[in-house]
Structures are given as C-alpha cells and as structure tokens.
Amino acid sequence: MSSPEFITQSAAGRLAASPEHPTADEPLSVEARTRRRTALVALRGELDLLTVSKVAAVLDGLELRPDGVRHLVLDLRGLTFMDVPGLRELIKQNEYARANRHNLAVVRGTRAINRLLELTGVGDLLVLVDDPDDLVPPPGDAVARAPSRP
Numbered sequence: 001m002s003s004p005e006f007i008t009q010s011a012a013g014r015l016a017a018s019p020e021h022p023t024a025d026e027p028l029s030v031e032a033r034t035r036r037r038t039a040l041v042a043l044r045g046e047l048d049l050l051t052v053s054k055v056a057a058v059l060d061g062l063e064l065r066p067d068g069v070r071h072l073v074l075d076l077r078g079l080t081f082m083d084v085p086g087l088r089e090l091i092k093q094n095e096y097a098r099a100n101r102h103n104l105a106v107v108r109g110t111r112a113i114n115r116l117l118e119l120t121g122v123g124d125l126l127v128l129v130d131d132p133d134d135l136v137p138p139p140g141d142a143v144a145r146a147p148s149r150p
Contacts, residue, residue: 026045027045027048027050028043028044028046028047028055029044029045029078030043030044030054030055031044032058032061034062034069037068037069037070038069038070038072038073038135039062039064039069039071039072039073040075040132041055041058041059041062041073041074041075042075042077042078043055043074043076043078044078044079045078045079045080045081046079046080046081046082047081047082047085047086047089048081048083048085049083049085052089055089056089056092059072064096064097064100066101070102070103071102071103071105071135072097072102072103072105073104073105073106073107073132074090074093074104074105074106075132076107076109076110076113077107077108077109078109079109079110079113080110082109082116087116087117087120087122090106090122090126091122091125094125104126105126105127105128105129105132105135106126106128106129107128107129107130107131107132108128108129
C-alpha cells in the first residue's frame with residue numbers, strides 16, 4: 001500500500017510545506033492528501049475574501065478526472081471563520097462535482113460554521129458528514145456483496 005501524497009498551497013501559489021496551524025501572515029492553511037481516488041482537503045483558520053483563492057487553487061490543482069481523483073472531501077473542522085466568499089466556493093465545488101459526476105463530501109465544522117451553513121441553506125445542498133472516516137471503510141474490511149445464485 002502506498003503512502004498518501006501531501007499537497008499544500010502557499011500564499012504565493014507555490015506548492016510548499018504548510019504549517020499545522022495558520023499564522024498571522026497566513027490566516028488559512030490548506031492541506032490536501034490524496035489516497036487512491038480520494039482527496040482529503042483540510043482547512044484551518046479563516047476562509048474569507050482574502051483566503052478563498054488559496055482554497056480554489058489547491059482544489060483546482062487536484063485535477064479531478066475519471067481516471068484519477070474522483071472523490072473530494074473538504075474538512076471544515078479546523079475553520080474558525082467563514083463568510084460569503086467561502087460559502088460561494090463550497091457551492092461552486094458542489095456544482096462542479098455534480099456536473100462532472102464526482103463525489104463531494106463536506107466534514108462539518110465548529111458550531112459557528114455549522115450554524116452558518118444551516119442559516120444560509122448551503123448545508124442543504126451539500127453531503128455533510130461528521131468525520132471523513134464515515135465515508136471510507138477501514139482497510140481490510142470486506143466489501144458487502146450480493147449472494148450469488150446457485
């Protein structure tokens with residue numbers, strides 16, 4: 001089994017190592033890991049007008065396609081703030097996934113982030129989960145199959 005690939009996006013738009021937590025210079029860190037056909041993108045910090053382009057650049061860099069990454073999981077648990085541009089990016093990614101027959105799931109964030117999704121109705125548009133592990137069976141679990149006919 002191969003190890004997951006790590007992708008992070010710096011403020012200048014270059015692929016680089018990202019801090020575990022956002023700093024004053026970079027109020028949002030974006031970490032993307034790919035494993036097989038699934039990408040998990042974890043957001044930490046503030047998703048707003050100044051930082052939304054960083055998220056878009058990382059997501060665009062994943063190059064979702066039929067023969068590659070097909071499943072995208074956005075993890076909002078590390079967000080401390082999100083405003084309208086962040087909501088628009090979630091809607092844009094959801095529309096792209098549906099139009100291109102990819103899967104998008106969003107991991108619920110803090111109480112404040114979840115409340116924002118609820119009040120705006122954006123949460124009704126998305127597939128929301130509590131934990132990214134809810135989406136993938138643990139390694140080694142057998143896939144349930146219909147019994148064969150005699």
